[in-house]
Amino acid sequence: MTAKPKLAFYWAASCGGCEITITELGMRLVDVSEQADIVFWPAAMDFKYDDVRQMADEEIDVCFFNGAIRNSENEEMAHLLRQKSKTMIAFGSCAHMGGIPGLANMYDIESLCQRVFDTSPSIDDSRGTRPQKTTTMPEGDIDLPTLFDHVKYLGEIVNIDYFMPGCPPVVDQVWIVFQAVLNGNLPARGSVLGADGRSVCDVCSRDKAETGFRINEFKRPHEVELDPITCFLTQGVICCGPATRAGCGTPCLEGNMPCRGCYGPAEGVQDQGAKLASAIGAMIDTEDPDKLQTILNTIVDPAGSFYRFGLAHSIMSRMKYE
Amino acid sequence: MSHLPTTITFASEVKAIPGGEHLELCYSCGTCVSKCLIQQKVDPAYNPRRLLRMVMMDLKTDAYLDPTTWLCSECDLCYEACPQEIHISQVITAVKHLAVEAGFTSPLIAVSVDEDLCSGCGICAMVCPYEAPSLFEKEVNGEVDRLSQVDQNKCMGCGTCVGACPLSAIGREGVTNTEIEAQIPTPESKPPTLITFICDWSLRAEDDLKILESYPPDQVNIVHIPCTGRIDPQHALMALDSGVRGVLVCGCKPGECHYKRGNYAATCKMGLLDSLLGQMNLPEKQIQFVQIGTQDRGRIRHEVDGMLSALFDIKEAV
Numbered sequence: 001m002t003a004k005p006k007l008a009f010y011w012a013a014s015c016g017g018c019e020i021t022i023t024e025l026g027m028r029l030v031d032v033s034e035q036a037d038i039v040f041w042p043a044a045m046d047f048k049y050d051d052v053r054q055m056a057d058e059e060i061d062v063c064f065f066n067g068a069i070r071n072s073e074n075e076e077m078a079h080l081l082r083q084k085s086k087t088m089i090a091f092g093s094c095a096h097m098g099g100i101p102g103l104a105n106m107y108d109i110e111s112l113c114q115r116v117f118d119t120s121p122s123i124d125d126s127r128g129t130r131p132q133k134t135t136t137m138p139e140g141d142i143d144l145p146t147l148f149d150h151v152k153y154l155g156e157i158v159n160i161d162y163f164m165p166g167c168p169p170v171v172d173q174v175w176i177v178f179q180a181v182l183n184g185n186l187p188a189r190g191s192v193l194g195a196d197g198r199s200v201c202d203v204c205s206r207d208k209a210e211t212g213f214r215i216n217e218f219k220r221p222h223e224v225e226l227d228p229i230t231c232f233l234t235q236g237v238i239c240c241g242p243a244t245r246a247g248c249g250t251p252c253l254e255g256n257m258p259c260r261g262c263y264g265p266a267e268g269v270q271d272q273g274a275k276l277a278s279a280i281g282a283m284i285d286t287e288d289p290d291k292l293q294t295i296l297n298t299i300v301d302p303a304g305s306f307y308r309f310g311l312a313h314s315i316m317s318r319m320k321y322e
Numbered sequence: 323m324s325h326l327p328t329t330i331t332f333a334s335e336v337k338a339i340p341g342g343e344h345l346e347l348c349y350s351c352g353t354c355v356s357k358c359l360i361q362q363k364v365d366p367a368y369n370p371r372r373l374l375r376m377v378m379m380d381l382k383t384d385a386y387l388d389p390t391t392w393l394c395s396e397c398d399l400c401y402e403a404c405p406q407e408i409h410i411s412q413v414i415t416a417v418k419h420l421a422v423e424a425g426f427t428s429p430l431i432a433v434s435v436d437e438d439l440c441s442g443c444g445i446c447a448m449v450c451p452y453e454a455p456s457l458f459e460k461e462v463n464g465e466v467d468r469l470s471q472v473d474q475n476k477c478m479g480c481g482t483c484v485g486a487c488p489l490s491a492i493g494r495e496g497v498t499n500t501e502i503e504a505q506i507p508t509p510e511s512k513p514p515t516l517i518t519f520i521c522d523w524s525l526r527a528e529d530d531l532k533i534l535e536s537y538p539p540d541q542v543n544i545v546h547i548p549c550t551g552r553i554d555p556q557h558a559l560m561a562l563d564s565g566v567r568g569v570l571v572c573g574c575k576p577g578e579c580h581y582k583r584g585n586y587a588a589t590c591k592m593g594l595l596d597s598l599l600g601q602m603n604l605p606e607k608q609i610q611f612v613q614i615g616t617q618d619r620g621r622i623r624h625e626v627d628g629m630l631s632a633l634f635d636i637k638e639a640v
Contacts, residue, residue: 035515094378105602106601106602106603108603116351126634149330178480198441198442199441199488199489201441201442201443201444201488202441202442202443208442208443208444208447208468209444209447209448211447211448211450211453211455211457212447212448212453213448213455213639214448216368223416231444233445233448241443242441242443242445242488243488243489257580266441266488266489267489268439268488268489268490269488269489270401270556270560271559271560273554273596273598274554274555274556274558274559275488275554275555275556275597276488277555277591277594277595277598278485278488278553278554278555278556278591279445279449279486279487279488280594281555281587281591281592281593281594282445282448282449282482282486282551282587282590282591283449283486284586284587286583286586286587286590286591289576289577289586289589292586292589292590292593293593295590296590296594299594299597301601302597302598302601303597303598303601303602306594306598307598315556315559315560315562315563316559316598316599316602316604317602318563318602319559319562319563320602320603320604
């Protein structure tokens with residue numbers, strides 16, 4: 001009888017959504033726990049980091065690592081889990097490409113802290129309290145992990161064997177990948193898991209614009225009553241579908257919301273945001289050249305719109321921090 | 323009252339097509355020829371004045387075979403100059419329309435679609451200045467797939483669709499992503515200070531190109547593109563990422579694009595790229611888009627020198 005595979009789940013800088021998508025498996029999780037040993041899962045079961053440190057190298061068969069690398073604790077755990085795991089999967093958008101936390105790469109730490117601890121509307125603290133790196137307690141000094149100057153994605157600091165995109169990865173795809181893990185038939189290392197080679201536009205059935213249609217104003221989804229059967233771009237709403245990998249099953253489109261790009265760049269796209277700027281920029285109505293800048297200005301947050309989940313993975317982030 | 327004999331002349335066929343009715347106003351002054359960049363840069367045999375004469379003289383087959391019928395990109399530099407205010411490109415388009423009906427085809431190399439890569443997003447159809455691409459449905463492996471197709475007779479080869487296509491599914495020999503990316507230096511290949519993406523039409527005179535070529539290759543690299551509509555911000559970022567210090571995109575002045583709207587599409591793309599760099603707090607001066615007009619001979623040296631010294635300033639500041 002072969003031993004059950006040993007699985008680990010870890011969350012670094014993440015919102016917890018990736019953990020929820022795993023629990024969404026419901027009773028199927030019972031099957032997983034019968035066929036595999038879950039040896040580490042801080043979000044759901046009581047394990048300590050020391051339990052992992054005491055494991056032999058490569059004792060874990062498959063580690064599902066979600067979350068970005070924001071601080072020294074995230075980094076330490078990424079290295080530790082890499083060392084202890086035969087197979088490392090970057091699970092979800094944050095581990096894959098920095099995710100939402102990666103948007104912080106637009107700002108320096110001081111201005112982020114000012115926002116979070118001073119000027120946020122929900123903060124009322126005249127003392128200007130900031131977290132301290134070290135606090136002295138009767139039992140001794142306790143340290144907080146060090147915040148890095150920028151957000152990294154998992155593949156930037158350790159070798160990963162697979163990435164599984166999505167914010168979060170949709171539960172149907174999670175189940176397919178779990179079955180592949182349990183049956184020992186994961187594809188060749190380096191492959192993408194739980195996704196598709198095509199782009200979201202390829203699987204979207206919305207009506208496209210007439211030939212020659214151009215955009216003369218961009219609107220945010222809450223500013224317009226969205227037509228449920230027409231391409232979002234032809235409604236002037238930024239949709240990342242053209243440059244985004246398919247495989248999510250298009251829940252956003254079915255909910256009448258544009259693609260936000262969480263499955264990352266489609267095959268053949270080098271830089272998701274720059275490619276979207278190239279595609280969407282060319283679609284702008286040029287009938288009145290004096291209005292180009294006015295139309296461009298209606299894109300409120302280009303970086304947040306085109307790189308919502310991939311800024312830390314972008315060429316610009318590499319240029320800035322290398 | 324006797325009936326006058328009616329014959330359908332070539333001229334009357336052309337005039338029956340909207341835009342063709344201006345034909346008879348032409349008195350063959352040749353101002354259009356003096357303005358035409360195709361005549362100057364591509365084919366000396368190209369001659370709008372003569373084409374209009376051919377139509378009036380009923381030389382149908384000669385007109386259909388004439389390069390003027392096929393190479394006009396509707397830039398309309400001649401329209402502004404024509405003392406008779408003839409919208410010459412519309413007359414030529416009318417001739418082209420009849421030529422296509424008669425079974426003649428464009429000699430230009432058009433873009434083509436790789437159906438395996440095409441997602442049917444329709445962006446090519448939206449960005450094309452000539453409405454050459456359109457979507458159609460095709461059964462692939464028992465499923466209806468939406469794909470792009472290109473009308474070879476409408477495509478002028480400007481590459482605006484190639485720059486916009488998210489999946490490299492549309493391309494033309496010489497301007498595919500693979501071919502452009504092969505010209506972007508790698509960190510190993512000792513990147514130059516500046517890489518220039520030059521619209522083939524923006525440097526109107528040979529000596530302008532010679533100025534550009536006179537910079538040593540370790541200082542300035544030149545990538546030729548058919549129109550700045552072809553530019554892809556990805557390529558600008560890839561160049562900087564490889565160690566090139568600056569990217570200069572050089573296109574035509576507003577109103578002077580050879581392909582009607584390519585420089586405007588480039589303005590929007592480069593504007594977005596500027597905003598992205600700004601949001602990332604990266605120096606925006608690293609990437610510049612300059613628009614050189616028909617009257618701006620020699621300006622390229624000023625632009626390149628300016629950019630090289632701006633890059634020097636950025637380096638000093640860091």
